[in-house]
Amino acid sequence: MRFFDSHVHMVSRTTDDYQRMAAAGVAAIIEPSFWQGQPRTEVGTFKDYFNTLIGFERFRASQFGIQHYCTIGLNPKEANNEKLAEQVMELMPLYICKEGVVGIGEIGYDDQTPAEEKYLQLQAQMALEADLPIQIHTPHRDKKTGTIRTMDVLEDVGVSPDKVIIDHNNEETVRDVLDRGYWAAFTIYPHTKLGNERMFEIMKDYGAERIVVDSAADWGISDPLAVPKTAALLNERGISVEEIEQVTYHNPLKAYGQSGQVEENDWEGIEGIDPTALFEGNTLLRGGMDIETAMSQYLIE
Amino acid sequence: MMLEKLISILEKSAAAEAVSWLRETVASQRAEFQQRPFYYAFSGVSRHFDKKAGIEPTTDDLAELEKEIAGFTVKHWDEFRLARVILLIVLGEQEKSTFQETLDALLNTADLREQTAIFSAYPLLPHQEDLIESAIDGLRTNIVDIYDAIALDNPFPSQHFSDEAWNQMVLKALFIDRPLYRIYGIDYRANLPLAEAMSNLAHERWAAGRWVSPELWRSCANFLTEQIVEDVARVADTEEPGQKEAAALIVANDDEGKLDHIRDKVKTFLDDVADSRLTWNSLGEQL
Numbered sequence: 001m002r003f004f005d006s007h008v009h010m011v012s013r014t015t016d017d018y019q020r021m022a023a024a025g026v027a028a029i030i031e032p033s034f035w036q037g038q039p040r041t042e043v044g045t046f047k048d049y050f051n052t053l054i055g056f057e058r059f060r061a062s063q064f065g066i067q068h069y070c071t072i073g074l075n076p077k078e079a080n081n082e083k084l085a086e087q088v089m090e091l092m093p094l095y096i097c098k099e100g101v102v103g104i105g106e107i108g109y110d111d112q113t114p115a116e117e118k119y120l121q122l123q124a125q126m127a128l129e130a131d132l133p134i135q136i137h138t139p140h141r142d143k144k145t146g147t148i149r150t151m152d153v154l155e156d157v158g159v160s161p162d163k164v165i166i167d168h169n170n171e172e173t174v175r176d177v178l179d180r181g182y183w184a185a186f187t188i189y190p191h192t193k194l195g196n197e198r199m200f201e202i203m204k205d206y207g208a209e210r211i212v213v214d215s216a217a218d219w220g221i222s223d224p225l226a227v228p229k230t231a232a233l234l235n236e237r238g239i240s241v242e243e244i245e246q247v248t249y250h251n252p253l254k255a256y257g258q259s260g261q262v263e264e265n266d267w268e269g270i271e272g273i274d275p276t277a278l279f280e281g282n283t284l285l286r287g288g289m290d291i292e293t294a295m296s297q298y299l300i301e
Numbered sequence: 302m303m304l305e306k307l308i309s310i311l312e313k314s315a316a317a318e319a320v321s322w323l324r325e326t327v328a329s330q331r332a333e334f335q336q337r338p339f340y341y342a343f344s345g346v347s348r349h350f351d352k353k354a355g356i357e358p359t360t361d362d363l364a365e366l367e368k369e370i371a372g373f374t375v376k377h378w379d380e381f382r383l384a385r386v387i388l389l390i391v392l393g394e395q396e397k398s399t400f401q402e403t404l405d406a407l408l409n410t411a412d413l414r415e416q417t418a419i420f421s422a423y424p425l426l427p428h429q430e431d432l433i434e435s436a437i438d439g440l441r442t443n444i445v446d447i448y449d450a451i452a453l454d455n456p457f458p459s460q461h462f463s464d465e466a467w468n469q470m471v472l473k474a475l476f477i478d479r480p481l482y483r484i485y486g487i488d489y490r491a492n493l494p495l496a497e498a499m500s501n502l503a504h505e506r507w508a509a510g511r512w513v514s515p516e517l518w519r520s521c522a523n524f525l526t527e528q529i530v531e532d533v534a535r536v537a538d539t540e541e542p543g544q545k546e547a548a549a550l551i552v553a554n555d556d557e558g559k560l561d562h563i564r565d566k567v568k569t570f571l572d573d574v575a576d577s578r579l580t581w582n583s584l585g586e587q588l
Contacts, residue, residue, distance in 0.1 A: 047409065047410060050410070051409075051410060054412040055412060055413065059413075059444075091410070093337050093340045093341065094340050094344070094406060094407070094410040095344070095410060096341075096344075097340070097341045097342075097344040097345035097347070097348060098344040098347065098412055098415070099344070099347035099352065099381075099412060099414065100347075100412075130341065260348055261347070261348070
């Protein structure tokens, strides 16, 4: 089975991760622009970060046979540094129409401050102007209110819900998001966000339509194999292969494909997705754990 | 004129809608230059043209371009590169400060294919003396496509680089296995320090038991120092594709008789050189 992980921060991951992802069938990924843990103090570091996303990281992924796309945006945390935020907004037009940029993101609320709202609006307008999908980060604290407020803001600006992927949903937010016509993404992230057994329960209730599963693996304790592992768990629990493929591959492709910057054709026939071709004669994991062992522990709590 | 000519080449193979989008963009930016829409257009070429499509210039097209600017060619370009170069010509028509500021911003934020387009456009842009530093800096890349855009099939370096910068570029070509025959001005810009550096590089490789490209000797042909004369004798004895041919090309070029003692070793190739069946370019193409 092939997977499309539409949310993963590869700048924080190692080549071991890339090898395991390729071996587990991850064909393509989207790296959203985000906060890097350490707050930035200069606009130049944003520029170099964006350059990394469209440059070196894309190249690094390609060496493992993985197609790398990105979204460009000012994240909500750093939107609160207004002086910096203004400069980032001036920088963004240089990036958003580039090849392989599949949306504006990840943007949204963190603390739900007025500054965050201002830059959410401005970036939503920019997405309209460039006719791009939007990738929404929903806040960890007061998530339900923040999610609904995000959708209100987007609708005020005039963005069409089918061009928006709302991420980090849970049992509390999914109903509103789907009812209002958005794509609902779920981040399978150990301990702090959502385990994959909960994902199974959600799919039992809501099916697969407009549902997306991603890993959001980053610099924290997270799992770059979350998408293939969740597929394995869903399969074991009896979700149909067709529905699994929808949430782990076809839906994110359709949602972000609206940018015109990602299509299945991009990775058809690329060598390296077949791990035996890329890593011939080598064990897959330098860390010692082979892919069977890694994938056998597919429950994420 | 150049811009029209390039659009007509693009038109031969690119989708009609894409070309008409480009024409409209050129017209509106010429009427009133606006930076943000220009950014969108420059990167947005990827939203209109076919990312996998090359262009199809005719031999006549290439001859016409070469006549306009010696050494300039679009032979190996794709649609993205040509469309972006056309937009950069329009940028070049703007006031100097706008041109420089915008070009700077584009280069600083360019992805790989945008960078190749920017460097490929250099021979067509104004204020070229201000572009030299960025071209030299661009060559420090590890990415072959970017190196190629500056060093290969581009008349800009031969016209503007100092000997030091030129020599670094040519030496690097050998380090990253790029074809020297595609460096425009390779013979005209040859110089003694480069010839000596080339010879030293060959010695280093021989010491390591590694292969030496026959093309390396091209820059040595007019600088037959004692060491290089010995080198050519060694090359003439090397049984690898292209080595004796390279020696023959140098021998044929030697009108001071410094290499007469090895003439016999390469004589089978000297006839080919005499009737131009063997040239440095044909040798480079073969390799």
